[in-house]
Amino acid sequence: MRWNDLTLRTQVMSIVLISWTIVGVFSVVTDVVQIRNSRAEEIRNRGDAFLAQVVSTLARVPPDSRSEAALGFFPAEWSVRVGTQDAATTLANGRDRPNLANWLTARLEHRGIAVAELSVADTVVDAKHDQSALLQLFKSHSGEPIDAESVDAFLVSVFSVRLKDDDEWLNCYLLMKNKNIVPLVIVGSIDSLVALTLLCALAFLIQKVMRPLSAMAVNAELIGRGEEVGPLVEAGAIDIRHTIIAFNRMEARIVLALEYKTTLLRSLGHDLKGPIARMHDEIRKLEPTAPKEQLLKRLETISDIVNSVTDLNRETHHxxxxxxxxxxxxxxxxxxxxxxxxxxxxxxxxxxxxxxxxxxxxxxxxxxxxxxxxxxxxxxxxxxxxxxxxxxxxxxxxxxxxxxxxxxxxxxxxxxxxxxxxxxxxxxxxxxxxxxxxxxxxxxxxxxxxxxxxxxxxxxxxxxxxxxxx
Incomplete structure (x- = not known):
């Protein structure tokens, strides 16, 4: 079904729904991008502070003593393990962050730490149902159970660092509360969604739907002043087009009626003048009598009426x-x-x-x-x-x-x-x-x-x- 075959009510509802969808999707996408950028910023800043302390400390420890020294980092959200594998690269369901890895490498080298390789990845762990080794790392290290009732999920970021001239990997785990993106998007977008939706709906409605009605009102005013404006273009919703068609027909009938009146009065005056003139001439040939004078006066009265009708038609014509x-x-x-x-x-x-x-x-x-x-x-x-x-x-x-x-x-x-x-x-x-x-x-x-x-x-x-x- 074409757009113009819809009724005005359906068009208005469609405009509102389409505007709401477009603005809503745009707002949600914008908020999601901002939230993810904010999360990435948090991971970067906390990862930078984490590695600055951990790697700087372990780089000065002899390789044989690093595993024991790694257990000495006390914050509950930190966990450090020394191993032969890159834990970030092999992280299950992990999301790699190569740009963050390059940035952290530059930061460590700026601090005088020679880095051979560095990789970063993160993953979301369900604290209520997932009893994986990642959560066990933090439990065993902190000595206290994770409060799974207060937070549904955790975000675990893994930073794997291998120093130059060293075969071992320093696998650093950072635990953060995972922010649920849905309520954040709803709270952050509801005002802008409502305002933009109303604005788009009203603007589109006025521009698209009401234009034919405005044009019809203008033409009606001009027709009332005697101007010849011609038929309106049939545009808009189906019921508005039907109204415009009826309006055009009405205008055509009015013009036709006025032309008919003008033609009728002109013909009436023309057709009556001839017979009246001939009757007038014939009566004047009769002998002067009282009936003759009465007939002449009546004919002159009829002539005056005919002339008046002709004058009325001429004077009131455009x-x-x-x-x-x-x-x-x-x-x-x-x-x-x-x-x-x-x-x-x-x-x-x-x-x-x-x-x-x-x-x-x-x-x-x-x-x-x-x-x-x-x-x-x-x-x-x-x-x-x-x-x-x-x-x-x-x-x-x-x-x-x-x-x-x-x-x-x-x-x-x-x-x-x-x-x-x-x-x-x-x-x-x-x-x-x-x-x-x-x-x-x-x-x-x-x-x-x-x-x-x-x-x-x-x-x-x-x-x-x-x-x-x-």
Whole structure:
């Protein structure tokens, strides 16, 4: 089974287990090497002190008296025997240490002792069950039994030395308590194992598993702003890939629905304009009568509706490419436009704000709101602020305002709220469609001091790019 065919839960568990295994093995191997190096260091140092005393002493003793002199070394963990064989080389189950032998040879020669041969080996002896000659050497020499109950095993190191111009071997035995490596590894590694395992698991999880979800969230935000980001790459665990497939299908259906709406409205306006124009011409050929005038008025009403639908489709369609826009410059230019036309409009801008949007569309939005404010409210003030990654444009007028129950109704198409001047009632509908298309919101509210406030919120540009590649 391939990795991507696993579920997210299985992948997370596998990541944790694999990370634990890798870090655990590495830590255990490191601790084992350190413990063995520490043991070898102890054998070297104690062996050096042992041989420095024993060999230096026996080298000055006549060969005939060395066997008896060897028994005079009193430490319980020491035992010295003089023989004709190299005990270290012939040690049963022994581990040879040639590097240590070379180092000890150099140390003895540095002390003025001429060494012909030197070999080192060690072995572990079970004190509870093994009654070999090695343990008997220490028992008979120390005169006291070894406490086998307190320590399960002993490490016996054998140093065999043959001096120059001498046929006998000085076999020196050093007894040490054998350290159980398992509890030492557990105690020394548990903290690092836990910390490193958690670190590796979390890092791998965030990097590998969560990346497709992050890309999907980015694309969802960009689609909401009206950008065409294309389908996401199907990657990740099988359940995440199924989610991405459903997301891509949803995006395709949304794009198709919008294209269908645009085509439908365009076709509707085009197909109705011709017959209405012909009917209009035919009616005008009739003699002037009251029914004729009524028919003409009704046809003009139908024409206005058709033109309004066409305008709504054109105005809310994506007008230009998305680009980074400086709202400060845009607001100031529109306010200056109103001032030059002799209207009482002022603006207050706290700081610059950069958004990603379509210049022509946003210009149409702000101009529409400004003209409505001036037309129905007289004196108008505009302010620009930023907060929580959003740019806020507030347009305040001093008019009568709108009844609270009609604040949302004002954004519905063909709603004119009792206005007497000519118009289609599509201005605020177009404003909301454009703002929502670019990821923002627009609302109306009555001011406490009187008048109406229009609020336009647009997301600040954060430089986020579509997550097409993962």
């Amino acid at each position: 007008d230009g490419e998305l680009a980074r826009l400086d709202l400060r410059s845009l607001v100031e230019a529109l306010v200056d436009e109103q001032v030059e036309a002799g209207r009482d409009v002022t603006c207050t801008i706290e700081q610059s704000a950069v958004v990603k949007g379509r210049h022509n569309a946003l210009t149409r939005v702000l101009r529409n709101l400004l003209e409505n404010a001036v037309k129905y409210g007289g004196r108008t003030s505009v302010s620009l602020t930023t907060s929580n990654d959003m740019a806020a444009i507030h347009i305040d007028d001093e008019g009568p305002g709108i009844p609270a129950e009609q604040l949302e109704t004002a954004f519905e198409p063909f709603q004119r709220l009792g206005a007497t001047e000519p118009g289609t009632g599509l201005g605020l509908a177009i404003v909301r469609a454009i703002v929502v298309d670019q990821g923002g919101t627009v609302t109306l509210e009555n001011r406490l001091s009187g008048g109406l406030r229009a609020n336009v919120l647009l997301p600040l540009d954060t430089g986020v790019q579509p997550g097409r590649k993962m």
